[in-house]
Amino acid sequence: MSSQPRRRDIWRGGARRAVASLGTVVPASEPRWPIALQAAITMTVPLLAGVAMGRTDLGLLACMGAFTVPYFSALPRLERLRLRPLAGLVLVACAALGAWLGPHPSIAAVGLVLVTVGTGALVHGYRLGPPGPLFPILVYGVAGHAADAGGSFSTIVAAVGAGCALAVMVSIAPLVRRAHWQVTPRPLRVLLARPQWDRGAKELLARTAIVAVVGTALSLLLVDPERAYWTVAAGVVVIGVVPGRGPAAARGLHRAVGTVAGVGVYIGFSALDPSPIVIAFTLGALQFVTEVAVARHYALATAALTPLALIIVSSAEGRLGSLELAGERVIDTLVGAGLAVATALLHRPAAPDPVGRFAPPHRPR
Numbered sequence: 082m083s084s085q086p087r088r089r090d091i092w093r094g095g096a097r098r099a100v101a102s103l104g105t106v107v108p109a110s111e112p113r114w115p116i117a118l119q120a121a122i123t124m125t126v127p128l129l130a131g132v133a134m135g136r137t138d139l140g141l142l143a144c145m146g147a148f149t150v151p152y153f154s155a156l157p158r159l160e161r162l163r164l165r166p167l168a169g170l171v172l173v174a175c176a177a178l179g180a181w182l183g184p185h186p187s188i189a190a191v192g193l194v195l196v197t198v199g200t201g202a203l204v205h206g207y208r209l210g211p212p213g214p215l216f217p218i219l220v221y222g223v224a225g226h227a228a229d230a231g232g233s234f235s236t237i238v239a240a241v242g243a244g245c246a247l248a249v250m251v252s253i254a255p256l257v258r259r260a261h262w263q264v265t266p267r268p269l270r271v272l273l274a275r276p277q278w279d280r281g282a283k284e285l286l287a288r289t290a291i292v293a294v295v296g297t298a299l300s301l302l303l304v305d306p307e308r309a310y311w312t313v314a315a316g317v318v319v320i321g322v323v324p325g326r327g328p329a330a331a332r333g334l335h336r337a338v339g340t341v342a343g344v345g346v347y348i349g350f351s352a353l354d355p356s357p358i359v360i361a362f363t364l365g366a367l368q369f370v371t372e373v374a375v376a377r378h379y380a381l382a383t384a385a386l387t388p389l390a391l392i393i394v395s396s397a398e399g400r401l402g403s404l405e406l407a408g409e410r411v412i413d414t415l416v417g418a419g420l421a422v423a424t425a426l427l428h429r430p431a432a433p434d435p436v437g438r439f440a441p442p443h444r445p446r
Contacts, residue, residue, distance in 0.1 A: 124368040149216075153168065153209075161252060172241060175200075207273060340384075
């Protein structure tokens, strides 16, 4: 009799581990609150400024600059400062493309695929690590919505650019401490060394491309072209940055559970009929929780990120508290997450890549 485990037992064991992960909080390898605080400030300040100027719409666009902060967060401060402007430029470029193509749904769908695959290639080839292609896709989608609603191209791009610039400035502030200057930063040719296309990176990019194409096509044909970016974003975030079937199954389950919980938070918050100022501080708090929790419990991080994204999108559309919008996002998330988990079958059964996968640039050698 063969001693090899049966396929059914392998799948059952994987499912048990995925469910058990919902009750597991991973110990923090290093404090996340400094990054979380920077992201919260960059999320809150632009919206408060927009409220003060009577342009809450611009504040909502600018607060997406906070999505710049999580990139390269594992690097020393001086190295982070060299690379973070590049992350901001990518977000601004995605905003520009979204604002340009937003009024044209069919062409915007092609742009969504290009943004997803392009940023996926950067993330997986250069081993950039979390948060992966998620935020460029969200910025692209929100900018497209703003343009389709009548926003001008230059205004949208300027607002997102101002938010990204603020994120870089907030990143500079901690450099007043002398300790950060005692680390000699590596040059860009090291930090952005030639992409390493091993089997894991190729599989991750292939899965990203499948989610981009199939997720966009499903939204175009069966749902609503304007919702395609949410489906694709849900898929790429489940794919993550670590190859393997196990991580995909766990992240898919966490994403689904966290999204349902997050929609509940969104509905409860919207029922309070909050003022714009309350919305600004709430978004900052949700961004803080997301960044603190993301490395420890993904479902909890998703439960904070979901209402954050819903509040930004629904407020920009003047639909804060819309149950229809919340229901649509749950469906889009389940479709995207399910598609991403299915693509995990492209990975041959094997242990995930080791922790040191993101070197360089994420871990100095």
